[in-house]
Amino acid sequence: MLLAEKSLGAIRAMTITAPDVTAASDAWTGFMDYRLVHRGQVSEAEAASWNAPAIAGKPTAILEPASGEPTYIRFVEQATPTGYEPQGTYGWNTTELTVQNSDALFERLKDSPFETGGPPHTVPTYEYLRAMQAVGVAGERLNLCWITEVRPDLAVAQSFVGRCFIAVMSTPDLPATLAFYEDTFGNPPSPIRDLPRFQLAVVTLADGCKLEIDQYPHPQKTRLRPTGGLPPGIAMVSFECSNVAQLQDRFIGPATVSTLPAFHGRRTGVMTGSVGEMIELLDV
Numbered sequence: 001m002l003l004a005e006k007s008l009g010a011i012r013a014m015t016i017t018a019p020d021v022t023a024a025s026d027a028w029t030g031f032m033d034y035r036l037v038h039r040g041q042v043s044e045a046e047a048a049s050w051n052a053p054a055i056a057g058k059p060t061a062i063l064e065p066a067s068g069e070p071t072y073i074r075f076v077e078q079a080t081p082t083g084y085e086p087q088g089t090y091g092w093n094t095t096e097l098t099v100q101n102s103d104a105l106f107e108r109l110k111d112s113p114f115e116t117g118g119p120p121h122t123v124p125t126y127e128y129l130r131a132m133q134a135v136g137v138a139g140e141r142l143n144l145c146w147i148t149e150v151r152p153d154l155a156v157a158q159s160f161v162g163r164c165f166i167a168v169m170s171t172p173d174l175p176a177t178l179a180f181y182e183d184t185f186g187n188p189p190s191p192i193r194d195l196p197r198f199q200l201a202v203v204t205l206a207d208g209c210k211l212e213i214d215q216y217p218h219p220q221k222t223r224l225r226p227t228g229g230l231p232p233g234i235a236m237v238s239f240e241c242s243n244v245a246q247l248q249d250r251f252i253g254p255a256t257v258s259t260l261p262a263f264h265g266r267r268t269g270v271m272t273g274s275v276g277e278m279i280e281l282l283d284v
Contacts, residue, residue, distance in 0.1 A: 008185035009240030010207035011164050012071050012282055013062075013260055014095050017078040017232050018138035023113070024075045025061040027137050031112040032161040034073065037261050038062040042076060046259060050236070050270055050278070051252040054228030062260065067158035070262035072238075075138065076230060084232050086141055089223040090275040092169045092234035094141045096212070098155050098162035102132050102146040105161065113137045120146065125195070139233060143168070155208030166202075166210050167237045171275050174199055174215035180274040181211065185243070189213075205239070222276065236270065236278035244283040247271060258282055 018024040028034040039061045047056035059077040064070075073095075086093045099105050102120035109116050117133035128149035134142045144161070147154055155165040171177040178189040181203050192201045203211040223231045230236070238260065241247075244267060248255055251269040258268040260282070267283040 005242075006185065006187045006204075006206070007241055007243040008181065008187045008203075008205055009209075009242065009284060010071070010205055011167055011209045011237060012240055012263065013074050013236075013238035013280070014072075014092075014164050014167065014234055015074045015076060015230070015236040015238065015278075015280070016095075016138055016140045017080065017230050017235050018075045018140075019077070019079055020137070021059040021061050021075045021077045024136060024138040024140075025063055027113040028063050028073060031108060031114060033066045033159060034063040034161065035066060036061060037064050037072075038259070043259070045254075045256045049251070049253040049256040049268065050230065052225075052228060052230050054226070055230060064261070065159045065161060065163050067162060069158055069163045070260075071163035072260055073164075074260070076235065078226070078229050078232070080139060080232055081224070081226065084139075086139065086233040087170075089221050089233075090170050090172060091223045091231060091277040092167060092237055094143055094168035095164050095234060096143040096145055096166035096168060098157035098165050099144045099146050100157045100160050100162070102130050102144055105144060106132055109134060114142075120144075125193075141233075153204065153208065153210075165208055166212050167234075168212040168214065169273075169275070169277055170214045170216060170220060172215065172220065173274070174201060174213060177213050177274045178203065184247070185241070231276070231278065236280050238268075238280040238282060240284045241281035242284055244269065244281045247281065252278075 120132040123129040130146040198216045255269040
């Protein structure tokens, strides 16, 4: 049954596995101007809510942009499986961040632990985006987007490197995945676009955020979770949600309370999407 209103709200955290949480967080504080707001260990309650008991007690770090906007990068320590390639698997694969000047950021990242994919370029299909790609020390794939024309549907960076405003995932069946988000949360998709290498559509959220869902013509693989662990790479995306209570019977573990600073104490639970992607819901 379709919901009468959009209940899936703004992106509030990207949870990323890292072989070395300290190295990953140091790179972000040193070159992205992010601030460390929490360092500790994953609690048993949090690991249980993620259905990842092997993660209990593992180091974790939560970082926020210099602007203090309530959207976080959360690293959780977990070894990366041999041969893992995020772009070759279904699920969450890229974090898109707003930045104030992608050309200046490119110069800064030249002597950093981040690997860049070349200088910024204007996106042909979105001429108001001047974007560049980078990969962090944990293997996290980033699109760093300078929004050169203020638009009502996109967040604008409030600091040199701003917050995550788009979470990107891939799927073997684009219409089915779009239907999942609309049927579950009431958030309708855009029309499907045919690009030279793949098809995509977006799902509009709140506060200038979106989901980008891609389908490639060549087959990819299901992302395998280590026993008791998290999916490698971008393991989970956290969203504000106004119908958490109606979805709690679909949680993969017991509901708990959030440890994200701006949402501390709020009820939260995790469900999986159409290709097994982990979706953390923050009650609003």
